[in-house]
Amino acid sequence: MSEDSDFDTVTAALLVIGEEILSGRTRDENVGYIATYLTRIGIGLREVRVVADVEADIVEAVNALRERYAYVFTTGGIGPTHDDVTTDAIAKAFGVGASVHEEAVAAMRQHYADGELSPTRLRMARIPEGAELIHNAISRAPGYKLQNVIVMAGIPRVMQVMLDEVAPRLAKGRPVISRAVRVDAPEGDVAPPLAALQAAHPGVQMGSYPFFEKNRLGTHVVIRAADEASLDSALSALWDVIAKEGFDAGPADDEPGAS
Amino acid sequence: MSEDSDFDTVTAALLVIGEEILSGRTRDENVGYIATYLTRIGIGLREVRVVADVEADIVEAVNALRERYAYVFTTGGIGPTHDDVTTDAIAKAFGVGASVHEEAVAAMRQHYADGELSPTRLRMARIPEGAELIHNAISRAPGYKLQNVIVMAGIPRVMQVMLDEVAPRLAKGRPVISRAVRVDAPEGDVAPPLAALQAAHPGVQMGSYPFFEKNRLGTHVVIRAADEASLDSALSALWDVIAKEGFDAGPADDEPGAS
Numbered sequence: 001m002s003e004d005s006d007f008d009t010v011t012a013a014l015l016v017i018g019e020e021i022l023s024g025r026t027r028d029e030n031v032g033y034i035a036t037y038l039t040r041i042g043i044g045l046r047e048v049r050v051v052a053d054v055e056a057d058i059v060e061a062v063n064a065l066r067e068r069y070a071y072v073f074t075t076g077g078i079g080p081t082h083d084d085v086t087t088d089a090i091a092k093a094f095g096v097g098a099s100v101h102e103e104a105v106a107a108m109r110q111h112y113a114d115g116e117l118s119p120t121r122l123r124m125a126r127i128p129e130g131a132e133l134i135h136n137a138i139s140r141a142p143g144y145k146l147q148n149v150i151v152m153a154g155i156p157r158v159m160q161v162m163l164d165e166v167a168p169r170l171a172k173g174r175p176v177i178s179r180a181v182r183v184d185a186p187e188g189d190v191a192p193p194l195a196a197l198q199a200a201h202p203g204v205q206m207g208s209y210p211f212f213e214k215n216r217l218g219t220h221v222v223i224r225a226a227d228e229a230s231l232d233s234a235l236s237a238l239w240d241v242i243a244k245e246g247f248d249a250g251p252a253d254d255e256p257g258a259s
Numbered sequence: 260m261s262e263d264s265d266f267d268t269v270t271a272a273l274l275v276i277g278e279e280i281l282s283g284r285t286r287d288e289n290v291g292y293i294a295t296y297l298t299r300i301g302i303g304l305r306e307v308r309v310v311a312d313v314e315a316d317i318v319e320a321v322n323a324l325r326e327r328y329a330y331v332f333t334t335g336g337i338g339p340t341h342d343d344v345t346t347d348a349i350a351k352a353f354g355v356g357a358s359v360h361e362e363a364v365a366a367m368r369q370h371y372a373d374g375e376l377s378p379t380r381l382r383m384a385r386i387p388e389g390a391e392l393i394h395n396a397i398s399r400a401p402g403y404k405l406q407n408v409i410v411m412a413g414i415p416r417v418m419q420v421m422l423d424e425v426a427p428r429l430a431k432g433r434p435v436i437s438r439a440v441r442v443d444a445p446e447g448d449v450a451p452p453l454a455a456l457q458a459a460h461p462g463v464q465m466g467s468y469p470f471f472e473k474n475r476l477g478t479h480v481v482i483r484a485a486d487e488a489s490l491d492s493a494l495s496a497l498w499d500v501i502a503k504e505g506f507d508a509g510p511a512d513d514e515p516g517a518s
Contacts, residue, residue, distance in 0.1 A: 016307075018468075019466055020466060020481065021290070021291075021294065021307070022292075022294055022303075022304045022305065022306075022307065023294060023295075023298050023304070023435070023437070023481075023483070024291055024294030024295030024296075024297075024298050024304075025290075025437070025439065025468075025481060026468060027291040028290065028291070031280070031287065031309070032280075032283055032286040032287070033283075034283075035280065035281055035282060036282075036283030037281030037283075038283075039282050039283050043503075044281075045281045045282070045283075046274075046281065046310075047308065047309065047310055047311075047316075048281065048308065048309035049279070049306065049307065049308050049309075050290070050306065050307035050308075051305075051306055052305060052306075057306075059358055071357045074457075079446045079450075079467070080446050080447045080450045081446050081449070081450040081453060081454065081467040081468055082450070082454040082457055082465075083465075083467060112447075117333045117446070118447065118451070120447055120450045120451050121447040123450075124447070125295075136466070138471065139396060139445075139476060153370075154278065154468075154469070155470060155471045155476075156470050157471045157472075158471060176282070178282070178284070180284065186341050186398075187338045187340050188339045188371075188375070188379055188380040188383070190340070191338075191339045191340040191341065191379045192341075192377070192379050194340060195340065196340065198341055201343040206341075206342075207278055207279060207312075207342055208338070208340040208342060209275070209277075209279050209285060209413075210338055210413070210414050211414060212397065212398075212415075212417060217270065217398060217414075222279065222282075222284060224282070226396050
């Protein structure tokens with residue numbers, strides 16, 4: 001079902017499952033990675049939610065999000081411990097059962113000796129009915145894809161391998177391209193000419209993101225478009241405005257979302 | 260309305276407003292900070308959502324969250340540019356108007372010369388009816404609190420000042436205390452004794468968080484409790500289990516959520 005579609009028609013939500021993010025104990029590393037990754041391959045991340053390892057909360061979020069977006073990615077809660085409730089929640093959200101999947105067990109046998117494949121570890125081979133596996137070469141315990149819901153591990157390195165594994169199976173739009181410019185002037189000065197510029201270039205999206213550095217406010221202006229010609233035209237007009245207003249400006253340092 | 264209440268009865272959600280987080284261009288720094296901060300002062304963060312700068316999406320999220328949690332914190336979208344739609348969305352969510360607030364203008368006059376207080380900048384002094392201001396000493400443009408919704412800037416340094424300013428006005432529960440132990444064994448080995456330990460200590464919450472480091476899987480075990488005695492008792496029992504199982508273990512390096 002890998003097929004291209006129009007700009008911004010393939011949408012996604014990300015559901016991060018983990019009490020440790022909500023308590024502040026663990027700083028999430030997955031949101032930024034997944035946001036950048038999906039933007040690059042032409043899937044538009046439209047919403048992120050973080051919920052605790054509570055079955056009812058996960059069920060509700062999954063069902064709300066899978067109705068609304070083309071894909072829902074989840075991270076976390078598929079390990080072997082008592083607080084790993086994601087698989088039960090996904091099964092419940094879809095109204096199906098979950099049982100030990102022979103292909104998942106076979107994958108795990110590549111990593112664990114026979115004696116190590118305990119009942120606890122086999123919890124990680126429990127997969128909701130109807131799901132297809134997403135293999136991972138690190139821990140071997142797989143993620144899975146059930147209809148439009150993609151269930152991945154929470155450990156960043158393992159999640160990243162799963163994302164690489166599942167990405168070719170997904171529908172994608174045309175990747176959004178973007179350029180960022182750093183303007184050393186506060187948003188209040190940048191806003192009026194930028195609003196005029198946006199009005200003159202309806203085919204692109206202009207965003208402005210304030211920052212605070214060395215005790216001064218500045219503004220990152222980001223232009224997003226579906227094609228190079230629109231992007232170049234808007235960017236060139238932006239530089240004209242910057243020159244006319246007399247702003248100090250330069251390319252923004254990092255553009256993880258740009259392609 | 261600053262008043263103490265029981266453990267975990269004061270709940271909160273965080274709504275991060277910003278296309279730049281969803282596109283991956285900006286790595287969010289506010290979720291971890293706010294999660295840690297609220298945990299420390301006795302407010303339990305139960306959910307986080309990230310949405311784009313789209314009025315209807317913000318309205319829907321704010322209304323869903325403010326019904327469910329004691330407080331809703333928002334970050335982002337209160338600047339002066341065309342894509343700053345948070346204030347209009349908050350007003351709409353509450354069914355009230357928004358207009359230029361004299362106290363907000365007065366605060367901004369401390370930062371801006373008369374000629375600089377342009378109509379664009381005055382957009383930042385627009386406040387929904389009935390809201391009380393949350394001052395900030397950096398940019399002077401205030402955040403605000405409308406009933407149980409606390410609206411803050413997206414720039415981390417400005418948001419942090421606003422959080423300090425509003426925190427004394429909030430109801431708080433007893434702060435959750437926690438200790439984390441790093442176990443150099445995969446979750447599959449840690450899970451069975453941990454499940455037994457959790458069953459024996461129903462008054463505390465035990466979480467296990469896998470990590471992947473130097474090509475090996477390990478497990479952080481976190482114990483959370485409302486009082487020191489319960490925490491110490493469970494922690495002591497955990498160390499007994501670790502010794503009995505022969506795991507390598509030690510205190511976890513960082514415990515931002517611990518107090």
